[in-house]
Structure formats: C-alpha cells, structure tokens
Amino acid sequence: MSENKELQGKVALVTGASRGIGRATAIKLAQNGANLILISRTIETLSELAKLIQDKYQVEVTTAAIDISKENAVEELSKVVAKVGRVDILVNNAGICNLSKEFVDVAEDIWSQTFDTNVFGLVRASKVVVPYLKQQHSGKIVNISSLASEVGGIATSADYVASKGAVLSLSKSLARELAPYGVNVNTIAPGFVKTDMTEHMPINVNKIPLRHVAEPDDIANAVLFLVTDASRCITGTTLDVNCGLFMN
Numbered sequence: 001m002s003e004n005k006e007l008q009g010k011v012a013l014v015t016g017a018s019r020g021i022g023r024a025t026a027i028k029l030a031q032n033g034a035n036l037i038l039i040s041r042t043i044e045t046l047s048e049l050a051k052l053i054q055d056k057y058q059v060e061v062t063t064a065a066i067d068i069s070k071e072n073a074v075e076e077l078s079k080v081v082a083k084v085g086r087v088d089i090l091v092n093n094a095g096i097c098n099l100s101k102e103f104v105d106v107a108e109d110i111w112s113q114t115f116d117t118n119v120f121g122l123v124r125a126s127k128v129v130v131p132y133l134k135q136q137h138s139g140k141i142v143n144i145s146s147l148a149s150e151v152g153g154i155a156t157s158a159d160y161v162a163s164k165g166a167v168l169s170l171s172k173s174l175a176r177e178l179a180p181y182g183v184n185v186n187t188i189a190p191g192f193v194k195t196d197m198t199e200h201m202p203i204n205v206n207k208i209p210l211r212h213v214a215e216p217d218d219i220a221n222a223v224l225f226l227v228t229d230a231s232r233c234i235t236g237t238t239l240d241v242n243c244g245l246f247m248n
Contacts, residue, residue, distance in 0.1 A: 006228050008033035011087045015068050015125050016094030018045035020195035021144060024216035025091055025223050027053060032224060035060040037084055039077065040094075041067045068094045068121035069113070077128045088136070089227045090129040092122040092143045092167075098157045111159045118163035122170060130178065139183045140227040143171045144219070147191040147242045154245075164189075168238060175236035184235040186226045190219050191242025209244025 012029045016022040018040035026038055030053045040046050043065035050061040064080045066073050081087055095118045098110060122143055133139030148156045149164035168187055175185035192203050193214045205211050222241050225231055240248055 005033035007089075010034045010089060011037065011084060012089035012091065012227070013037040013039070013081065013087050013125070013129060014091045014093060015039050015121065018042050018049065021190070021193060021216045021219045022091075022093040023049060024220040025093060028217070028220035028224050029089070029091075029227070030057040030059045030061075032228075033057075033059065034089065035062075035084075037062045037064070037080060037087065039064050039066045039068065039080070041065060068124055069116040071124075073121070073124045074127055077125060081128055081132070086136070087129050087132045088139050090125060090133075090139075090141045091223055091227075092125055092141070094118075094121050094125075095144065095164075097160050101157050103158045106157050106159050110157075114159040114163050115166070118160070119166045119170070122167060126174065130174075130183075133178065133183045134181045137182045139178075139181075140231075141171075141174060141178075141183065141185040142223050142226045143167050143185070143187045145171070145187045145189045145238065147189050147240070147246050150189060150238075150240070150248070151246055171238075172236045179235055184226070184231065186231070186234060186236070187238040188219060188222050188226070189238050189240050189242065189246075190214060191240075191245045193219060212243060214241060214243055 012034040014022050014026050017026045017038035026036055030036060038046050046063040050063050053061050062084055066076045096114060145167040146164040148161045149168050153161040171185050171187040178185055193216060219241055222239050240246055
C-alpha cells in the first residue's frame with residue numbers, strides 16, 4: 001500500500017514492537033504519517049527502531065520497556081500514554097509461542113505464561129487505550145491472532161492455540177461493546193510468517209496453496225487497511241493472511 005499520509009496526526013500504540021510483525025507494523029504506520037508509542041521488553045532494540053523511523057519519516061516516536069505479561073503493565077503503560085496525551089490506534093501484537101508438543105506434556109506454568117502474554121497482555125493494553133477511544137468517539141483496535149486458532153494448530157501447542165482463540169473471542173466482544181462509540185475492533189490471523197517465532201518450524205511451502213510464506217510486511221499491510229477509513233464499515237471480523245492455508 002502506498003504512502004498517503006492518511007494517518008497524519010494519529011497516534012498508534014504497538015505492543016511487541018521490537019521485531020517481526022510489530023516492527024514491520026510500526027514502520028508501515030509511520031510511513032503513513034502516524035506518531036507512535038512502541039512498547040516491548042527490550043528498550044535497546046526499540047531505541048534503534050525509533051531512531052530509524054524518526055530519521056526517515058519525521059514522526060514522533062515514544063518508546064517504553066514494558067512487559068505486557070505483568071500485572072503492573074497497566075500502570076506503566078497508563079503513564080506513557082498520559083504523557084503523549086492521546087491514542088487513536090492500538091495494535092495488540094505482543095505474543096509468545098511454543099512449538100508442538102503433546103497436550104499432556106504442556107505444563108501448567110507454560111499455560112500461564114502463554115495466557116499472561118497473549119491474552120492478558122491484550123486485556124491490559126486495551127484497558128489503557130479504550131477509555132481514550134470512547135472519549136474521542138473514534139479509533140481502531142487490531143488484535144493479532146493466528147491461523148492456529150481457526151484450524152487447531154499446525155506446528156504449535158494447545159496453549160498457544162487456545163490463547164489465540166481467546167483473542168478472536170475477545171475481539172468480537174470488544175467490537176460489539178465499542179461500536180456505539182465509533183470504534184472498530186478487528187483481528188488478523190496470520191499463517192506462517194518469516195519471523196524469529198517461526199524459524200524453527202518445519203514449514204513445507206509445497207503444502208501452502210500460494211507456495212510461499214508471508215513476510216512481516218504482508219501482515220503490516222493488513223493492519224494498515226484495518227486502521228484507515230478504507231475499513232470504516234468492518235468490525236468484529238477476522239482477516240486471514242495465510243497464503244491460502246485456511247480458506248474461510
């Protein structure tokens with residue numbers, strides 16, 4: 001999608017922004033004029049990304065090292081957003097993934113770690129942002145789920161599959177609740193994407209209908225569509241970006 005500065009003056013918060021889909025999304029939104037709030041557990045990588053974006057796109061970038069899986073993330077993130085003063089877009093991207101193992105071999109602490117990031121991380125970030133969107137009577141939330149939530153997993157364990165299924169359900173609930181305030185809430189369900197998370201997965205491209213794996217930028221393009229006016233009548237929907245692995 002071309003740079004049209006449609007997001008000029010908007011503020012976008014991206015979780016898990018230091019690498020992969022989060023990094024690509026931050027760059028894509030900046031290309032289109034958005035100022036950014038970027039959070040991740042690693043401030044060094046975020047700082048490098050912020051400098052790159054500011055130098056190239058001349059937008060404002062605020063960074064913070066916040067572990068969205070922790071209970072104190074709400075308080076920490078609230079302070080960051082309050083300093084910026086507004087937020088128009090939330091991309092809940094932060095997530096962790098465990099490779100396939102038998103259901104009975106997934107320990108309870110692993111379930112807790114996965115849900116703390118993939119589900120409660122989304123809840124925490126949304127709790128901070130939703131009051132701003134309701135007050136403004138406008139805004140966009142995009143939650144990153146997974147193909148795994150729709151097909152029961154291909155290369156991932158049950159804890160990951162269940163957590164991403166929860167993301168789908170939460171998105172629909174938020175979409176219905178926030179629609180009267182002019183806020184759109186949608187989900188993207190990527191298939192295999194070339195990131196650190198998938199580099200050790202056994203991927204056979206010959207079994208993918210389009211015969212290739214998505215790049216992070218492909219997901220970022222989908223995010224961009226869902227946060228612009230081009231998608232103003234779309235809410236409570238899941239956008240599949242999986243190169244044909246799942247055709248809904």
